[in-house]
Amino acid sequence: MHFALFLTYVQSIAICHLYDASVKPEVLNVSGDDKSSICRQVPLEPTSLRPAHDLKWYAVYTIRQHEKSALKQLELRKIESFLPVYETVRVWKNRQRMKLILPLFPSYLFVHINSSERASVLQSPGVLQIVGSSREGIPLPDAEVEFLRSGFCKQRIEPYHDLVIGEKVCIKSGVMQGLQGTLVRKNNNMRFVLTIEMINQHAAIQVDPEDLEPVAVSS
Numbered sequence: 001m002h003f004a005l006f007l008t009y010v011q012s013i014a015i016c017h018l019y020d021a022s023v024k025p026e027v028l029n030v031s032g033d034d035k036s037s038i039c040r041q042v043p044l045e046p047t048s049l050r051p052a053h054d055l056k057w058y059a060v061y062t063i064r065q066h067e068k069s070a071l072k073q074l075e076l077r078k079i080e081s082f083l084p085v086y087e088t089v090r091v092w093k094n095r096q097r098m099k100l101i102l103p104l105f106p107s108y109l110f111v112h113i114n115s116s117e118r119a120s121v122l123q124s125p126g127v128l129q130i131v132g133s134s135r136e137g138i139p140l141p142d143a144e145v146e147f148l149r150s151g152f153c154k155q156r157i158e159p160y161h162d163l164v165i166g167e168k169v170c171i172k173s174g175v176m177q178g179l180q181g182t183l184v185r186k187n188n189n190m191r192f193v194l195t196i197e198m199i200n201q202h203a204a205i206q207v208d209p210e211d212l213e214p215v216a217v218s219s
Contacts (some may be wrong), residue, residue, distance in 0.1 A: 003144045014116055054114035054115070055080075056112070056114070056122075056142075057111070057139060057140045057144075057145040058130050058131065058137040058140065059108055059110055059137075059140060060108065060109050061110060061127075061128045061199075062126050062127055063107070064106060065101045065106075066126045067106070067109055067126075068083065069126050070126030070127055073124045073125045073126055073127075073131055074121065074144035077120050077121075079120060081111045082108075082110045082111075082112070083109040084104040084109075084148045084153075084157075085102060085103055086104050086156075088095070088100050088203065096186060096199070104148070104157065104159055105159070105203075108177055112145075118130065118136075131198055134166050146175075147176050150176060152174070152176055153203075156205065156206055158205075159183075159201070159202065159203070160191070160193050160202040160203075162184075164195060165184065166182045167180075167214060168217075169192070169214055169215060170215050171183060171192075171211060172212060172213040173202070180215055181193050181194045181195065182195070186204070189211050191205065192212065
């Protein structure tokens with residue numbers, strides 16, 4: 001009797017290992033007062049078969065001030081991701097100046113995925129949701145994300161929190177030709193303000209007005 005029970009137990013263990021071969025244990029360290037660890041099963045998905053025509057950019061909403069750690073977790077899962085940042089200088093109480101690199105859009109980053117990778121993104125620590133409708137994420141225009149990734153933005157880029165009022169313009173040449181934004185004046189300089197409507201965020205870079213042209217207003 002005891003031997004039969006033992007044999008059944010051994011067989012059940014072997015079957016569990018067989019079915020668990022395709023899942024990967026992931027330990028999530030919880031920040032805040034709860035210092036315990038949560039273990040959950042994340043299905044492993046193939047990353048080599050990613051048809052380019054199926055890939056789209058999506059905005060991902062993360063835990064605030066955890067954008068960089070969320071990015072690392074996505075990279076560990078081989079999810080193509082992008083966190084736009086900018087440099088700023090802060091002066092502390094002791095008058096020491098410190099250069100900081102901060103997320104351009106707090107609590108947001110971007111992923112380049114197909115529909116099969118959606119679950120991996122949502123299961124990644126630090127990720128709260130993919131921005132869109134309740135059923136699925138809504139993709140962003142490729143041009144907006146590529147603009148933020150381009151050398152055009154290696155100039156000084158910064159968040160823009162003021163009311164966006166100005167002339168509608170577009171970039172008239174180069175790889176970003178046709179991208180639309182708003183031309184505003186700040187500190188006697190002209191800024192091209194790009195609005196990511198999906199997340200209601202704005203980014204501004206200093207531009208030469210000669211690189212821009214007015215957007216034709218349809219009658």
